[in-house]
Amino acid sequence: MTKVTMTVNGKSVSGEVEGRTLLVDFLRDAQRLTGTHVGCDTSQCGACTVHVDGLQVKSCTMFALEADGATVTTIEGMGNADGTMSALQASFQEHHGLQCGFCTPGMIMAASSLLKVNPKPTEAEIRHHLEGNICRCTGYHNIVKAIMAASGQDVSAIAAE
């Protein structure tokens, strides 16, 4: 076992991990941050998406040891400081961007990472960016709509489907 220390959602945390301990297991089991989901565990679905040093990664495809010293943000760190939802999260609620909700943490993490570099993405850009995030309810349409709305764009032209 090796000791790792990282900053998770602004807080410094440490723990003993094996070489094979995945970042997602460290977050869920050791830190009890169960908002990060394991959907497929095969690096396909993106439900486990978190930010490591500001970059979106699949936490099921990175070892906890590789995040030693890094700054990690999970879905639990995405709300406003006063505990209310961020504009992006509120937009998912407003536009019915989730059905079962399983993929939602990953969708929010992926979308926020897109909006950081591209504040007003087109529908095509959003869909391209979400290629690594799979929604098992096939609710992509409203997810795209929620992201466009959160970026301050008019979504009235996007028909409800």
Next chain:
Amino acid sequence: MYAFDVTRPKTVAEAVAALSGDEAQALGGGQTLIPTLKQRLAAPATLVSLSAIDEMKGVCADGGTLTIGGGTTHATVAAEASAYPALAALAANIGDPAVRSRGTIGGSLANNDPSACYPSAALASGATIVTNNREIAADDYFQGLFTTALNEGEIITAVKFPVPEKANYQKFVQPASRFSLVGVFVAKYADGVRVAVTGASENGVFRWKEAEAALSANFSADAVEGLTASADGLINDLHGDAEYRAHLIKVMTKRAVAAAK
């Protein structure tokens, strides 16, 4: 996964020393290796993570050559390889954004997946693969399915790309995996055109020499119109049979030539 240790050396020299240990294996971005470990298709005793080696990261353009550190992620290449726009565009479309945050050029070339994007760019550009102890020409480097000229414990520290006059990469995506069903990289240099095909052959990336000759004489999509890529030795699977892939090679080549800049 079976149990293993992970070490994180800070220099190439430390990594090479660590890789000389029993059952040690290099870990790049892990976007292929970690899923492989989960399936217990690999069982190293030690994984030597290359992600903390700063001297293996970065993109540098100098006198017509673009040098990319072996540990440079696809996202960084996409953002910083502006001296070679076709290569930056290729990197920007590998996998998905999370894969591009972790996956590295050295890892991709060392793995030499027959459907990976980077091997086509390296081969079409006549790139030089730089390792911890030698330089290998791309024409000698790719040796078949998941097979390269790398020796045990050898690390790709950098890749040197001669910047072409014009180039383009066209990928026909296999929609489930996002790997190329067929991908074609066309690069035009002063001394001729090189065309490399990925995704199609059971032997991994290869050059389509008939198209190279035709395009070197006349760099236009029409130049390959009369050619037929051979279906011999092409991958035949549920995503597409060999004849279909052969057809796609020509279509992707024409598109790449038309889009080259």
